[in-house]
Amino acid sequence: xxERAPRAERSPRAERxxxxxxxxxxxxxxxxxxxxxxKEIAIACGPGGVGKTTTAAAAAVMAAVxxxxxxxxxxxxxxxxxxxxxxxxxxxxxxxxxxDEAFRAAGIKPRGQLWAAMLDTKESWDALIRRHAPDRQxxxxxxxxxxxxxxxxxxxQSHDYIAMERLYEIHSDxxxxxxxxxxxxxxxxxxxxxxPQRMGDFFSSRLLRWLIVPYRSxxxxxxxxxxxxxxxxxxxxxxxxxxxEFFILFQSMYDGFVERSESVGRLLSDRRTTFMVVSTLEAxxxxxxxxxxxxxxxxxxxxxxxxLNKVLPTYLRGSEGTEVAEAxxxxxxxxxxxxxxxxxxxxxxxxxxxxxxxxxxEVADSYLNFQVVALREMEEQAMxxxxxxxxxxxxxxxxxxxxxxxxxxLGEQIWD
Amino acid sequence: MSDLLDLxxxxxxxxxxxxxxTVASALALFASSRGKRVLICEVDAKGDVAGFYEASPTSFHxxxxxxxxxxxxxxxxxxxxxxxxxxxxxxxxxxxxPLAKAFDFVATAAPGVxxxxxxxxxxxxxRERNYDLVVVDAPASGHIVGQLAxxxxxxxxxxxxxxxxxxxxxxxxxxxxxxxxLVAVCTxxxxxxxxxxxxxxxxxxxxxxxxSAVVVNRVLPELFGRQEExxxxxxxxxxxxxxxxxxxxxxxxxxxxxxxxxxxxxRTRSTHLxxxxxxxxxxxxxxxxxxxxxxxxxxxxxxxxxxxLGEELGY
Numbered sequence: 001x002x003e004r005a006p007r008a009e010r011s012p013r014a015e016r017x018x019x020x021x022x023x024x025x026x027x028x029x030x031x032x033x034x035x036x037x038x039k040e041i042a043i044a045c046g047p048g049g050v051g052k053t054t055t056a057a058a059a060a061v062m063a064a065v066x067x068x069x070x071x072x073x074x075x076x077x078x079x080x081x082x083x084x085x086x087x088x089x090x091x092x093x094x095x096x097x098x099x100d101e102a103f104r105a106a107g108i109k110p111r112g113q114l115w116a117a118m119l120d121t122k123e124s125w126d127a128l129i130r131r132h133a134p135d136r137q138x139x140x141x142x143x144x145x146x147x148x149x150x151x152x153x154x155x156x157q158s159h160d161y162i163a164m165e166r167l168y169e170i171h172s173d174x175x176x177x178x179x180x181x182x183x184x185x186x187x188x189x190x191x192x193x194x195x196p197q198r199m200g201d202f203f204s205s206r207l208l209r210w211l212i213v214p215y216r217s218x219x220x221x222x223x224x225x226x227x228x229x230x231x232x233x234x235x236x237x238x239x240x241x242x243x244x245e246f247f248i249l250f251q252s253m254y255d256g257f258v259e260r261s262e263s264v265g266r267l268l269s270d271r272r273t274t275f276m277v278v279s280t281l282e283a284x285x286x287x288x289x290x291x292x293x294x295x296x297x298x299x300x301x302x303x304x305x306x307x308l309n310k311v312l313p314t315y316l317r318g319s320e321g322t323e324v325a326e327a328x329x330x331x332x333x334x335x336x337x338x339x340x341x342x343x344x345x346x347x348x349x350x351x352x353x354x355x356x357x358x359x360x361x362e363v364a365d366s367y368l369n370f371q372v373v374a375l376r377e378m379e380e381q382a383m384x385x386x387x388x389x390x391x392x393x394x395x396x397x398x399x400x401x402x403x404x405x406x407x408x409x410l411g412e413q414i415w416d
Numbered sequence: 417m418s419d420l421l422d423l424x425x426x427x428x429x430x431x432x433x434x435x436x437x438t439v440a441s442a443l444a445l446f447a448s449s450r451g452k453r454v455l456i457c458e459v460d461a462k463g464d465v466a467g468f469y470e471a472s473p474t475s476f477h478x479x480x481x482x483x484x485x486x487x488x489x490x491x492x493x494x495x496x497x498x499x500x501x502x503x504x505x506x507x508x509x510x511x512x513x514p515l516a517k518a519f520d521f522v523a524t525a526a527p528g529v530x531x532x533x534x535x536x537x538x539x540x541x542x543r544e545r546n547y548d549l550v551v552v553d554a555p556a557s558g559h560i561v562g563q564l565a566x567x568x569x570x571x572x573x574x575x576x577x578x579x580x581x582x583x584x585x586x587x588x589x590x591x592x593x594x595x596x597x598l599v600a601v602c603t604x605x606x607x608x609x610x611x612x613x614x615x616x617x618x619x620x621x622x623x624x625x626x627x628s629a630v631v632v633n634r635v636l637p638e639l640f641g642r643q644e645e646x647x648x649x650x651x652x653x654x655x656x657x658x659x660x661x662x663x664x665x666x667x668x669x670x671x672x673x674x675x676x677x678x679x680x681x682x683r684t685r686s687t688h689l690x691x692x693x694x695x696x697x698x699x700x701x702x703x704x705x706x707x708x709x710x711x712x713x714x715x716x717x718x719x720x721x722x723x724x725l726g727e728e729l730g731y
Contacts, residue, residue, distance in 0.1 A: 048432015048556055049608070080610065146573065184558075283713055284464060285433055313677070315670035324671045327664045335663055339651070342659050346650045349643070359647045362639055363675040369709035370674050376711055396677075402606070 062411035069177035274304030316374035430601030531566035597628030613695035
């Protein structure tokens with residue numbers, strides 16, 4: 001791995017010059033190198049199970065190694081070995097630096113620094129409450145409230161917001177040149193984009209004000225009475241009371257929350273932020289990724305890159321291979337008979353012509369099988385309707401890449 | 417191993433990208449081909465299920481898309497409306513506007529309300545015996561626990577009221593292992609295996625639903641027998657490969673490389689399979705579905721998967 005040292009040094013100024021050109025270059029021909037040299041935040045998003053976390057980590061490793069910058073990768077739910085590789089084992093929310101020795105052990109010499117952190121939803125929510133609570137008592141009461149514990153700990157929708165909130169916090173409080181963010185698996189890939197807006201709407205909602213009206217005055221108010229009648233019948237008065245109590249506690253923090261969620265929303269659409277949509281070339285995830293890319297455009301968010309993972313090798317697409325495979329099948333007996341002495345010379349037990357013929361048939365069938373999939377992938381790629389500045393494909397790696405050397409190997413594929 | 421088809425309600429979950437919807441669609445198709453009256457319900461509302469049957473888009477109102485096979489898409493607001501109408505006879509159903517708004521609000525504020533309406537609708541179909549089997553294309557494994565635990569969570573949070581009174585019978589349906597089961601779909605890769613093992617633990621700890629089966633999807637075929645692999649290794653060495661190139665008068669390299677890739681993939685994956693089997697309780701059956709080398713998705717593929725599933729179930 002020692003030969004995988006960074007390329008010739010370039011000054012940061014030169015990096016930015018390159019990037020400036022790449023953003024004006026024809027669609028799809030820009031580089032990740034250029035993209036990440038000009039952005040402060042890169043958000044990896046897309047359907048589940050396509051390698052978002054690994055891609056985010058690989059991009060961060062590359063930026064730290066090749067650019068002389070301080071890079072943070074904020075992951076959501078990394079595989080154990082990835083967490084290990086980033087030194088995140090057993091660590092929660094705290095950011096911490098991947099030691100240079102770890103890079104050296106992988107045969108890489110970083111010019112910059114790589115930092116890593118994992119999102120702990122519960123802890124992040126608690127930190128948010130601590131920041132906004134007006135006094136100690138309110139704070140403790142909220143943290144102990146069963147509804148709060150439910151919302152913050154169990155219900156996944158709250159992950160969407162807190163991930164973006166945490167990003168905002170880190171971005172405004174620290175001095176990273178680049179933060180690469182992995183996004184939580186959402187039911188709908190758009191959930192986390194809408195989360196800040198939804199959170200803001202929620203806390204400025206008129207209905208919320210209805211809910212926190214003291215119970216007795218509710219039923220005399222003509223406007224709100226129907227709402228309470230239904231809500232009471234469905235949820236029961238006691239539960240409604242619990243909800244009210246919770247929101248009365250929250251009341252003191254509304255302004256802070258609304259303002260904060262607006263800032264978070266602004267950060268996502270800021271020109272320093274870019275999105276990397278990650279997918280594979282399988283039809284269903286790709287369609288979802290495409291929809292997501294279209295939505296980014298519709299919201300004027302910056303679609304910086306599409307990264308296509310686990311793409312089968314291009315040699316499977318060629319027609320020459322098809323001809324060879326067909327020849328192996330059609331002429332398997334003849335070829336086996338001819339090859340028999342050659343193989344018997346290697347090892348006398350391998351000279352059985354029937355066995356060789358079977359192997360040739362299996363090899364050929366396997367090629368033709370995988371070719372069907374490879375051609376399907378090629379077709380899918382050609383049909384891709386959204387073309388971003390950077391379109392990167394990552395070949396299928398036959399092993400899982402969860403160490404720094406592996407991430408670097410993967411990163412090299414998407415970099416230039 | 418035919419127990420799965422004897423259930424009344426089957427939730428199919430799995431990590432994104434493992435083929436959860438494929439398996440749910442195939443299971444429903446197979447059950448209906450065995451003469452059962454089947455409902456498949458898509459909870460995520462992405463509209464994928466219709467594609468797997470090449471049918472027109474589905475909605476909250478179930479429709480028969482193939483003989484004996486009905487499909488619907490979950491819509492929690494429509495579910496609430498139906499619930500109010502059927503169960504509570506609440507007279508305000510006509511005024512949907514404000515109701516929808518209030519619902520949206522309550523659902524956001526009160527955790528579990530959305531989930532309970534989904535689970536409630538499904539349990540209702542089971543209770544009314546409208547179908548022999550309800551197959552749910554459920555949320556991905558990160559979300560399924562919250563959904564299945566919702567009736568219990570509501571039971572703990574809400575002490576009185578109509579929702580509370582509804583959760584008891586739902587829990588009864590969900591907790592009966594002869595009625596309800598969960599199927600986890602997995603592929604033999606690192607992360608899906610980790611997530612499946614973790615899911616099995618959480619399902620046991622946090623819900624009353626039983627894990628009925630793990631479906632391992634996209635299992636690659638074993639290319640060579642033991643000695644055949646030695647032949648292949650010898651064939652891949654420089655001398656024999658050159659000889660082969662001469663014989664076919666072309667570069668045989670890519671074809672041999674592809675076989676090498678298939679062998680390595682299969683090997684990497686089998687270590688994950690071993691880990692999966694060790695991490696899941698022995699009593700939970702595993703069903704293996706082959707990797708499909710097909711051109712596209714659609715009804716033909718769904719039928720293929722259904723046939724494999726049927727074989728694995730012992731039919």
